[in-house]
Amino acid sequence: MGRSQTDVVATALVAVLACVAAAVGAPAPAMAxxxxxxFAAPGYLLGQLLLDSRTTGLERVVVSAVLALAVPVIGGxxxxxxxxxxxxxxxxxxxxxxxxxxxxxLLLRRRVPPPGQPAPATTRPAWRVPxxxxxxFAAAVVIAGCGVGLARIGVARQPxxxxxxxxxxxxxxxxxxxxxxxxxxQGSTTSYRLVLLRDGRPITTRNITLADGQTxxxxxxxxxxxxxAADLYRLPDLAHPYRHVFTGxxxxxxx
Amino acid sequence: MTAxxxxxxxRPTVPLEAxxxxxxxxxxxxxxxxxxxxxxxxxxLVVAAVYTAGRLGHAEAWWADLAYWLGxxxxxxxxxxxxxxxxxxxxxxxxxxxxxxxxxxYLVKVCYSPAAFTYVDELMHWRTATDIAQTGKxxxxxxxxxxSPYYPGLEEATNALASVSGLSIFTSGLIVAxxxxxxxxxxxxxxxxxxxxxxxxxxxxxxxxxSESLFQSFDSMFVYQTLALPFLGLTVxxxxxxxxxxxxxxxxxxxxxAALAAxxxxxxxxxxxxxxxxxxxVITLGALVARDRRLAAWASTLAVVSAAAFGAWIVFxxxxxxxxxxxxxxxxxxxxxxxxxxxxxxxxxSTLNGPLGNQALSAVATLIISVLVAxxxxxxWRRYRRQPWVVAxxxxxxxxxxxxxxxxxxxxxxxxxxxxxxxxxxxxxFMAALAVIRLTxxxxxxxxxxxxxxxxxxxxxxxxxxVALALVLNGLVNGWPPYWERLxxxxxxxxxxxxxxxxxxxxxxxxxxxxxxxxxxxxxxxDMPVLAGYGDQDTVDDDGYLYTSLAVTxxxxxxxxxxxxxxxxxxxxxxxMLPASGQYFTVDPNAGKYTRPxxxxxxxxxxxxxxxxxxxxxGNIVIYDLWGSAYYGP
Numbered sequence: 010m011g012r013s014q015t016d017v018v019a020t021a022l023v024a025v026l027a028c029v030a031a032a033v034g035a036p037a038p039a040m041a042x043x044x045x046x047x048f049a050a051p052g053y054l055l056g057q058l059l060l061d062s063r064t065t066g067l068e069r070v071v072v073s074a075v076l077a078l079a080v081p082v083i084g085g086x087x088x089x090x091x092x093x094x095x096x097x098x099x100x101x102x103x104x105x106x107x108x109x110x111x112x113x114x115l116l117l118r119r120r121v122p123p124p125g126q127p128a129p130a131t132t133r134p135a136w137r138v139p140x141x142x143x144x145x146f147a148a149a150v151v152i153a154g155c156g157v158g159l160a161r162i163g164v165a166r167q168p169x170x171x172x173x174x175x176x177x178x179x180x181x182x183x184x185x186x187x188x189x190x191x192x193x194x195q196g197s198t199t200s201y202r203l204v205l206l207r208d209g210r211p212i213t214t215r216n217i218t219l220a221d222g223q224t225x226x227x228x229x230x231x232x233x234x235x236x237x238a239a240d241l242y243r244l245p246d247l248a249h250p251y252r253h254v255f256t257g258x259x260x261x262x263x264x
Numbered sequence: 265m266t267a268x269x270x271x272x273x274x275r276p277t278v279p280l281e282a283x284x285x286x287x288x289x290x291x292x293x294x295x296x297x298x299x300x301x302x303x304x305x306x307x308x309l310v311v312a313a314v315y316t317a318g319r320l321g322h323a324e325a326w327w328a329d330l331a332y333w334l335g336x337x338x339x340x341x342x343x344x345x346x347x348x349x350x351x352x353x354x355x356x357x358x359x360x361x362x363x364x365x366x367x368x369x370y371l372v373k374v375c376y377s378p379a380a381f382t383y384v385d386e387l388m389h390w391r392t393a394t395d396i397a398q399t400g401k402x403x404x405x406x407x408x409x410x411x412s413p414y415y416p417g418l419e420e421a422t423n424a425l426a427s428v429s430g431l432s433i434f435t436s437g438l439i440v441a442x443x444x445x446x447x448x449x450x451x452x453x454x455x456x457x458x459x460x461x462x463x464x465x466x467x468x469x470x471x472x473x474x475s476e477s478l479f480q481s482f483d484s485m486f487v488y489q490t491l492a493l494p495f496l497g498l499t500v501x502x503x504x505x506x507x508x509x510x511x512x513x514x515x516x517x518x519x520x521x522a523a524l525a526a527x528x529x530x531x532x533x534x535x536x537x538x539x540x541x542x543x544x545x546v547i548t549l550g551a552l553v554a555r556d557r558r559l560a561a562w563a564s565t566l567a568v569v570s571a572a573a574f575g576a577w578i579v580f581x582x583x584x585x586x587x588x589x590x591x592x593x594x595x596x597x598x599x600x601x602x603x604x605x606x607x608x609x610x611x612x613x614s615t616l617n618g619p620l621g622n623q624a625l626s627a628v629a630t631l632i633i634s635v636l637v638a639x640x641x642x643x644x645w646r647r648y649r650r651q652p653w654v655v656a657x658x659x660x661x662x663x664x665x666x667x668x669x670x671x672x673x674x675x676x677x678x679x680x681x682x683x684x685x686x687x688x689x690x691x692x693x694f695m696a697a698l699a700v701i702r703l704t705x706x707x708x709x710x711x712x713x714x715x716x717x718x719x720x721x722x723x724x725x726x727x728x729x730x731v732a733l734a735l736v737l738n739g740l741v742n743g744w745p746p747y748w749e750r751l752x753x754x755x756x757x758x759x760x761x762x763x764x765x766x767x768x769x770x771x772x773x774x775x776x777x778x779x780x781x782x783x784x785x786x787x788x789x790x791d792m793p794v795l796a797g798y799g800d801q802d803t804v805d806d807d808g809y810l811y812t813s814l815a816v817t818x819x820x821x822x823x824x825x826x827x828x829x830x831x832x833x834x835x836x837x838x839x840x841m842l843p844a845s846g847q848y849f850t851v852d853p854n855a856g857k858y859t860r861p862x863x864x865x866x867x868x869x870x871x872x873x874x875x876x877x878x879x880x881x882x883g884n885i886v887i888y889d890l891w892g893s894a895y896y897g898p
Contacts, residue, residue, distance in 0.1 A: 155312075
C-alpha cells in the first residue's frame with residue numbers, strides 16, 4: 010500500500026467501539042466521546058474520498074465537517090423511508106454503515122493511485138505553534154469555559170419565586186374520573202391542607218407535606234353532576250385558600 | 265507559500281497586487297492572535313459575569329450595561345484592530361481571528377441561555393427534535409411552527425448526535441448550531457479569499473459580515489436556517505471548484521459534494537433553498553457578464569439541480585411551504601407595488617421601537633454600508649470587472665439597497681429586511697470590504713500621511729477600526745436580545761426569554777401530561793412559546809379579546825367557537841406589568857399603545873362564567889377549560 014491506512018483503521022475502530030459501548034451501556038463520558046467521534050467520522054472519510062490531495066488546510070476541514078452534518082440529514086431520510094425508527098440503533102447503524110462503506114472504498118482507491126497523479130506524500134510539513142502561543146490559546150479556552158460555567162451557575166442560583174401547583178382535571182383515559190394533584194415548587198418542604206368540596210360542602214380534608222419538587226396525586230370519581238372544587242391551604246394559614254380549582258358549574262363564583 | 269495558499273493558487277481570480285498592502289508598514293504586530301484570543305475569552309467571561317449579575321437582581325444597575333459593553337469591546341476591538349491593521353498578518357492568523365470572533369460571540373449567546381432553550385424559534389425546533397426523539401419518526405405535527413417538521417435537517421442531525429452520544433437534545437442542539445454557524449463563516453472565508461485573492465479582504469469582509477444584526481443571535485440559534493447556511497456555502501464553494509478544475513476525474517468529487525450539499529439545503533430550510541437557487545443564478549449572470557462560460561455552465565447546471573430538488577421536495581413532501589411563505593412574500597410585494605403605484609406605504613417598526621440612540625446608530629450604519637457598497641462597486645468597475653465571481657458579488661450587493669428600501673417603505677418591513685440581511689450581507693459585506701481596504705490604502709498613500717507616517721498611519725487604521733466597530737456594535741445594539749432584555753433578569757411580561765421561568769415551564773409540562781398534546785389554547789405573548797414548545801399545545805395568536813373584555817359577549821363567544829379554543833391560560837401578571845416587548849399578545853392591535861396593565865377583571869372573569877372549569881392554579885398562572893361552558897353552550 011502506498012500510504013498509511015491509520016485513518017481507515019481508526020474510523021472502523023470508532024464505529025465498532027461506539028456500537029459496543031452502546032450495547033453494553035458504557036458510562037456517559039465514554040459514550041459522549043465515542044458518539045461525537047462516530048458523528049464526525051463519516052464526514053472525514055467522505056472528504057478523503059471526494060477531495061483530491063490538493064485540497065488542503067481550512068478548505069478540507071470545512072468540507073469534511075459540512076459533509077459530516079449532511080450525513081444524518083440525508084441518512085435520516087433514508088432510515089425513515091426504510092421504516093427504521095430514528096433511535097439510537099438506527100443512527101448507530103447508519104453511521105457505522107457509512108464508515109465501513111467509505112473505509113472499503115478508501116482501501117480500494119488507495120491500492121491504485123489515479124493515473125497521472127503521483128502518490129500522495131506520506132508526510133506533511135508539521136504545523137508548529139510556539140509554546141507560549143499554545144499556552145495562551147489553552148488559557149483562552151479555559152477562561153471562556155469558565156464563562157459558560159459561570160453563566161450556568163447564575164441560572165442555577167437565580168432567585169425564583171416559589172410556587173405550588175394545584176389541579177383538578179378530567180383524566181384523558183376516563184372522563185368520569187378526575188385527577189386531583191398538588192405539586193410543591195416552593196423551594197423547601199411545605200405543608201398543605203387540601204379540602205375537596207362537592208357543591209360547596211367539604212367532603213374530604215387531607216393534610217399533605219411535600220418536599221421541594223415532590224407531587225401528590227389522586228383520582229377522584231366524578232359523575233358530571235354537581236360541582237367539585239378543591240381548596241389548598243398553605244399551613245399554618247387556614248383562613249385564605251392558597252390555590253383554588255373547580256369543575257364547571259352552573260353559576261360559578263371564585264376568588 | 266503554505267499548502268492552503270498553493271491550493272488556492274490553482275485558480276487565482278484576482279491579481280494579488282491589486283489588493284496588496286500599501287508599503288507603509290509590514291512589520292509584525294506586537295499583539296499576536298493568541299493574545300487576541302485570550303482577550304476575547306476574557307470578554308466572554310466579563311459578559312457571563314454581567315449576565316449572572318443580572319440574574320441575581322442587578323439587571324437594571326447602572327454599571328451592568330457598561331460592563332456588558334466592556335465585555336463586548338474586549339471581544340471586538342482586538343479582532344478589528346488586527347484585521348484592519350497594516351501590520352503583517354498571515355492567512356492562518358486571519359482565519360484564527362475570524363474564528364475567535366465567531367466563537368466568542370457564540371459563547372456570549374450560549375451564556376444568555378446556558379441551561380435550556382428560551383427563545384421562541386429555538387423552542388419551535390426543540391419541539392420537532394423532541395417529537396422525533398420520542399416517536400422515531402419524521403414529519404410529526406408541530407403546532408408552534410407547522411412547516412418545521414417538513415424541513416427536518418436540523419432536528420435529524422441533532423437527534424443523531426444526541427442518540428449516539430447520549431447528550432441531551434439541548435446540548436446536542438447547541439453543538440450542531442454552533443458548529444454550523446462556525447462552518448458557514450469558514451466557508452465564507454474560503455470563498456472570499458478565493459474570489460478576492462486576498463486573505464486580508466476575506467478577513468475584513470467577515471468582520472463586516474459580523475455587523476449583520478442577526479449574526480450573534482438568529483444566525484447561530486438552534487433554528488433550521490443555521491444548519492442550512494453551511495450547506496448553501498458548500499454548494500457555492502463546489503461551484504467555484506468545479507469551474508476551476510480541468511480534469512474530469514476531479515470534477516466528479518466536487519459535483520457529488522455540490523449535489524449532496526444542495527440536497528441537504530433543501531431538506532433543511534425552505535428560504536435558504538430558494539436563496540441557493542437565486543445565488544447560483546446570480547453567479548451564472550456574473551459569469552455571463554464576465555464571459556466565463558465554464559463557470560456559467562456549472563452554476564446554471566447546479567441551479568437547475570437545486571431548483572429541481574427544491575421543487576420536488578415542495579411537491580412531494582412539503583406542499584404547505586407555498587402557503588407558509590406566500591403571505592410574507594405576497595404582503596411585501598403588494599406593499600412595493602402600492603408604493604410604485606403612488607399609494608400608501610407603511611411605517612417601519614424599526615423607527616418606532618428602541619431608544620433614540622439605537623435608531624441613530626442604525627441610520628448611521630445603514631448610511632455607512634450604503635456608501636461602502638457604492639465605493640465597492642466603483643472598485644469592481646475599475647479593477648475586477650472581468651472577474652466573474654466579483655461581478656456576481658457586485659450584482660448580489662444590489663439586494664442591500666432593496667432591503668434598505670423594504671425597511672423604509674414596506675409596512676412591517678423591518679422583520680423581512682432583518683431576516684434577509686443574513687444573505688444580503690454576504691455580497692454587501694464583500695463589497696464593503698473592497699471599499700474599506702481601498703479607502704485605507706489610498707489614505708495611507710496620501711503625501712501628508714506618508715510624510716508623517718508615525719502618527720498618520722495609526723490614525724487612518726484607527727478610523728477604519730472605529731467605523732468597523734460602529735457597524736458591529738450597531739448589529740449588537742439593534743439585534744437580539746433587544747434593549748429591554750439585554751441582560752437576563754427577573755420575569756417580564758411579554759418579555760421573550762425573560763418570560764421563560766420555572767412556573768411557565770411547569771404549567772406547560774402539566775398541560776402536556778394532564779391534557780395531552782395539541783389542545784387549542786388561548787395565551788399571551790410571553791407564555792405562548794413555552795406552552796406551545798415545552799407543552800406541545802396549539803396556541804392561538806389573535807386572542808387578545810379574551811383577556812381585554814371585562815365580560816363574556818356574544819362576539820367573544822362567536823370568536824372562541826370560530827377559533828375552536830378549548831383552554832385559556834391566564835397569567836395574573838398581565839394585570840401588574842406593561843409588556844416589555846410592547847404587546848401582550850402575538851397578534852395585538854394595541855401593540856406599542858399600552859399605558860397601563862390589563863384590568864384584572866378581564867383576566868378573572870372566567871371564574872364567573874357558567875360551565876368554565878378552573879383546572880389548574882399555580883398562583884400566577886391559572887388554566888381554564890372552556891369546553892362545556894357558556895362559550896360553547898346555550
